Amino acid sequence: MNRTMLWAMFTPETTAAELFPLDPAASQPLYRQIYERVRGAIASGVLKPGDRIPSARALTKELGLARGTIDTAYALLAAEGYVQTRGQAGTIVTPDLKARAPVASLPSRPEVGGAASFRPDTILPFQMGLPALDLFPRKIWAQLGAQRARAMQPADMVHPSVFGLPALRTGIAAYLQVSRGIDCAPAQVFVTSGYRHTLSLIAKALLTAGDLVWVEDPGYPPTRDLLGQMGLKPAPVPVDRDGLIVSEALRAAPHARAAVVTPAHQSPLGVSLSLPRRLALLDWARRHDAWIVEDDYDGEYRYVSRPLPALKSLDRDHRVLYAGTFSKVLLPSLRLAYLVVPPNQVERFEATSQGFTGGSPELTQSIVAAFIAEGHFARHIQRMRRLYAERRAMTVAGFEAVLGSRFAIDAQPGGMHLLLRPRDGRADRELVAAMREAGLFGEALSDWAAGGQGAQAVLVNFTNIASREAAEALARRLVMA
């Protein structure tokens, strides 16, 4: 069956582009649309058992889509028993299809979730937390991936170390020394599967249910949620232009056992924790034997001056737990993050890790370790810092031109998002809901406030906005929302 025949299956007059809607903003991801077309054709009898369908390669070419999209659709069809791939002979509709009940298919409804959730397969403009996906060094990455997969040895096939791959821990320690001013040994580095895992590990090792923990207000909502889930009590502390107000914290919750802070650029306000505040925080931790969790989620991305050294670099008394992640500087799909613990806490964290996690997959760790060791990581971060500075400036310019009368545009000195503050008093949650209707992402600043109240603004990510024109076009869509 050639491609004309495939389209003819549905309606002879339509073209491929009409059959396979290519709007990425559609609620269905593309692979799923293809999957359902083929499945529908089989179900309705248009495609019969034994019929050949176009090869993934041919369909990729014809539709101008990514090969991965077609492969996923075909893999789904094959896994559900609708089609069979017969190597060179091509792909056919399963001959004895009637005899077998195909497995019920996956419901297409999106995952539930609050402000900070993500809908996989559907990437909306302004989506928070994503690095620039268009300029990721995919070729180098794929080469390393292929190389590490081929290099797999028996030692790479067994249970991975629950502390992390030695080469990766070593690479992270070297990177932190050069780039974030942190002097640590590889044994202090624990590889985790994400911020949630990092924070749970800290709580399990060092805190007790009922402990009070200072959190920034406004601040990253999952921090509060996670602490609550672990039986800890988040104590919100207001943030001003110098970051967390330590004197307020001391007044409101003097007996706190820990603080979770984002010193590089506060999440979400973007301010840096000032040096006096850093010293005050360290002093409090020293005097009270309390712990400071430094969430340095995107500390590398500062545009108005050199990135600040990490708070951890000032930690003479071993009170700071440093939490880093590869989600923002590489890819969220890696599920790799890490934690640096003080040297005198290494044994405790080793013991806690043993009973807590099975470790991260070997292959992913191995690829990242090679990416660091071969120098790609340092180069990638430098390139992204320059790129994001440009995209930030272009986005601000485009937004000012279209939105300047409606919003005060708050370009932060660092990070990956902007704050749009409505001049007309419109509620941020209402605006975010309208944006979602219009196919745009946005988060309401009031959802980041501990009480759900306070300043009104919309948070939008700019790292995937590639030109001023794109920024203006998106701004116009936002005006309509």
Next chain:
Amino acid sequence: MNRTMLWAMFTPETTAAELFPLDPAASQPLYRQIYERVRGAIASGVLKPGDRIPSARALTKELGLARGTIDTAYALLAAEGYVQTRGQAGTIVTPDLKARAPVASLPSRPEVGGAASFRPDTILPFQMGLPALDLFPRKIWAQLGAQRARAMQPADMVHPSVFGLPALRTGIAAYLQVSRGIDCAPAQVFVTSGYRHTLSLIAKALLTAGDLVWVEDPGYPPTRDLLGQMGLKPAPVPVDRDGLIVSEALRAAPHARAAVVTPAHQSPLGVSLSLPRRLALLDWARRHDAWIVEDDYDGEYRYVSRPLPALKSLDRDHRVLYAGTFSKVLLPSLRLAYLVVPPNQVERFEATSQGFTGGSPELTQSIVAAFIAEGHFARHIQRMRRLYAERRAMTVAGFEAVLGSRFAIDAQPGGMHLLLRPRDGRADRELVAAMREAGLFGEALSDWAAGGQGAQAVLVNFTNIASREAAEALARRLVMA
């Protein structure tokens, strides 16, 4: 500098094989031995800043080692700042090495841990829980790995679904239907990072702190530990030749809210849960609204007859949570497992997953999904089932010949290990300690008993014993222990 010069650095007379001890049973993994040789040469001044060292390719050839081993050693050296790779120009000792303090190196001491822990980089004979590493289809795996890495699209770069990759969930559902008699939709399948994650997810979704949970006695020790960590109360229930004694459980802990069982071949005794017991367990769960966790960790591996259908296949009342894993049928280093929940619990598990995990890395899931969809998975399981039947028979024959007078050898109808029961009344813990001294793995059956008492036996894995001769040689080492 050519290879002769590298060896000459150390002592002119030695050969490569003498310099790099190739005994895999040494406490240091090979890559680390190479790493320390080179680092030592730099520290002692034998290798000077700017000196060229052999390329990884040349050293691989020279030492007859795997390329991955050399790459890991070099990556470590590079990450710690000792050497620099300059593409075609080769690898040199870092020119300004003196000016920089190399990062402290990773301590080489093994991880702490109890009976069921694993020491990465050192695979001992009889190591529990490992599939046959020599016959894993590495070539196909590497091809799929390379292909999936190259096929990466933006949708594969963002946060993965916390429920699992759709193509993988679909593949698992199709496999379970054909192979384990379980009729489930992909939406009922939740991908996890391992048994620990699976059990935590179940506890979080369905149980409350303080709940009693039936566990098998003897039984897999991490189950008891994990339940305890989550605030649940494990209630040990004795196991006889028909599996968990349900009547005993009803008598001893009638108010339990859940049971964790290994029906296919009980872990560690290898018996199957009989049909009357299965029905009694299901009846109990129905009447008490209790939950049954079916841990089907290696249900595929049965040698005396066809693998039994899963308990889940009899679950008319939606009380069974089915826990599967890829650790035993593929590789432990994948960190991929899964959970099948009843259809009426899907929403609850979706909600729980949202606040509980960040999902598993995209690449690993994508490779496994392709491995399933292309039919490699079904073929691999069939091949391993035949292979393990052979290796089990050869191991039993070799052990009988050498150890028959000292041990009763308990060859189970399924699974991946044998039980050696000392005829001379020697304590199993003492024997296991002596085996470890002799470089052999083993676990004491008494460590698997809830009270730490009971029948004495040593558990040894046979899947990596490739011949009767190897079995006899290992048996002789065991006699000396």
